[in-house]
Amino acid sequence: MGSGFGGLFAAKALRGAKADVTLISGTTYHLFEPLLYQVASGILSEGEVAPPIREILKNRRDIDVRLGWVTDVDVAGKMVVVNYPDGRDRSVPYDSLIVAAGAQNSYFGNEQFAVHAPSLKNIDDALELRSRIFHAFEMADLEEDPEARRRWLTFVLIGAGPTGVEMAGQIAELAHRALRGQYRNADLREAQIILIDAVDRVLPAFAPSLSEKAKKKLTKLGVDVRLNTRVVDVDATGVEVKTADGGQRIEANTKIWAAGVAAPSLSTRIAEATGAETDRAGRILVEPDLTVPGHPEIFVVGDMAGSDLPGVAQVAMQGGRYAAKTVKKRLAGKTDIKPFKYFDKGNMATISRFSAVADLGKLHFGGFLGWLLWLVIHLFYLIGFKNKITTLLHWMVSFLGRGRSERITTVQQMNARNALNTLGKR
Numbered sequence: 472m473g474s475g476f477g478g479l480f481a482a483k484a485l486r487g488a489k490a491d492v493t494l495i496s497g498t499t500y501h502l503f504e505p506l507l508y509q510v511a512s513g514i515l516s517e518g519e520v521a522p523p524i525r526e527i528l529k530n531r532r533d534i535d536v537r538l539g540w541v542t543d544v545d546v547a548g549k550m551v552v553v554n555y556p557d558g559r560d561r562s563v564p565y566d567s568l569i570v571a572a573g574a575q576n577s578y579f580g581n582e583q584f585a586v587h588a589p590s591l592k593n594i595d596d597a598l599e600l601r602s603r604i605f606h607a608f609e610m611a612d613l614e615e616d617p618e619a620r621r622r623w624l625t626f627v628l629i630g631a632g633p634t635g636v637e638m639a640g641q642i643a644e645l646a647h648r649a650l651r652g653q654y655r656n657a658d659l660r661e662a663q664i665i666l667i668d669a670v671d672r673v674l675p676a677f678a679p680s681l682s683e684k685a686k687k688k689l690t691k692l693g694v695d696v697r698l699n700t701r702v703v704d705v706d707a708t709g710v711e712v713k714t715a716d717g718g719q720r721i722e723a724n725t726k727i728w729a730a731g732v733a734a735p736s737l738s739t740r741i742a743e744a745t746g747a748e749t750d751r752a753g754r755i756l757v758e759p760d761l762t763v764p765g766h767p768e769i770f771v772v773g774d775m776a777g778s779d780l781p782g783v784a785q786v787a788m789q790g791g792r793y794a795a796k797t798v799k800k801r802l803a804g805k806t807d808i809k810p811f812k813y814f815d816k817g818n819m820a821t822i823s824r825f826s827a828v829a830d831l832g833k834l835h836f837g838g839f840l841g842w843l844l845w846l847v848i849h850l851f852y853l854i855g856f857k858n859k860i861t862t863l864l865h866w867m868v869s870f871l872g873r874g875r876s877e878r879i880t881t882v883q884q885m886n887a888r889n890a891l892n893t894l895g896k897r
């Protein structure tokens with residue numbers, strides 16, 4: 472279940488198993504989430520980060536790919552209920568179930584913030600953010616009132632984890648470098664990019680020295696980093712923040728939420744059906760072999776599994792592979808199944824072109840070296856030869872030159888949030 476890192480790597484690792492594999496996913500593609508911010512900032516196209524799952528698995532005759540959302544699990548009958556795009560429900564039987572439905576963004580109970588501060592989790596989000604960012608520059612150029620123009624040129628990012636840092640760095644690059652000279656009325660050098668977090672450092676999952684490096688680089692790029700600052704309200708034209716010294720309002724039309732994740736509602740359904748416990752974020756607490764307690768036939772991997780492991784792609788990939796190998800072992804009658812062991816390959820985040828931080832256990836890299844590592848590793852893991860080539864070309868255009876080839880947005884992308892909400896599709 473799911474065509475993200477967990478689901479895809481599980482499906483791939485089931486090669487050679489004497490099994491019929493059904494891959495059910497709500498999307499037709501495998502989304503490479505770590506590069507979504509580059510779609511939102513006009514560097515890459517959505518196709519480059521989301522290759523079609525049928526194309527990836529075209530040589531796997533043993534896999535039946537189905538588009539649909541799993542809404543329920545019948546544990547006793549060993550079936551999942553799938554809601555197809557035309558609204559029909561179908562039951563799909565299973566002997567073993569690998570659940571890799573990921574996570575969703577959390578507004579910590581303030582879901583109303585989403586209308587004014589979209590987050591970045593899927594292609595829809597990335598294209599909506601792209602529209603909002605480039606629209607803000609257009610509006611700043613049209614606006615004659617200095618205060619209104621300032622509101623269009625102020626960008627607030629809430630959450631200083633990798634997504635907040637990467638988006639802040641990209642908007643700063645757009646305003647101060649890539650789009651320079653293209654607007655006759657607005658001076659993009661006046662753009663204010665404000666990165667806010669309630670904790671006391673950026674990239675808290677990284678080593679403190681790398682957090683410090685990242686903060687220095689962001690400040691050099693013109694990003695106003697405000698730590699120990701809590702966002703308490705978000706509306707159409709700004710945010711209210713609280714610090715130890717009191718409250719303040721920041722006027723800004725463009726806000727981006729990068730502050731938290733929670734398990735999808737399916738997690739609650741599976742927990743109810745199996746009696747499994749969940750953690751504070753709603754993720755299912757699994758056994759050391761990634762199965763649901765009392766249900767050795769159901770695995771939960773990746774972001775949806777509650778554990779002390781980070782919510783990163785490697786955990787999902789390794790978990791998916793492990794679950795598939797366990798299924799294969801069981802089919803072969805083997806019983807020597809060891810607990811899942813995560814091999815931590817480290818953490819990376821880009822700040823701007825030629826600058827990234829890489830936390831590889833005892834080895835810490837920043838600046839250009841960190842960026843080179845980031846580039847090589849992301850190219851390596853990006854799926855599809857064609858995608859690697861076009862991504863590399865787009866990177867050359869954006870990093871060596873000043874171009875942003877993917878600036879186009881449509882009225883639909885800008886306004887579709889309300890329509891999707893009405894249809895109950897978000």
Ligand SMILES: Cc1cc2nc3c(=O)[nH]c(=O)nc-3n(C[C@H](O)[C@H](O)[C@H](O)COP(=O)(O)OP(=O)(O)OC[C@H]3O[C@@H](n4cnc5c(N)ncnc54)[C@H](O)[C@@H]3O)c2cc1C
Binds near residue numbers: 502506819
């Ligand atoms: C913007 C962003 C940047 C990130 N950057 C990094 C990074 O730099 N490095 C890193 O290691 N990690 C990064 N991550 C985290 C990483 O992408 C996740 O940890 C990883 O994708 C988790 O894999 P997964 O398989 O659990 O879930 P996902 O990859 O999210 O896949 C979930 C899949 O399940 C499907 N699905 C969901 N619900 C259902 C349902 N009910 N029925 C059917 N299908 C369903 C979805 O369509 C999707 O295919 C980033 C995440 C985001 C959002």
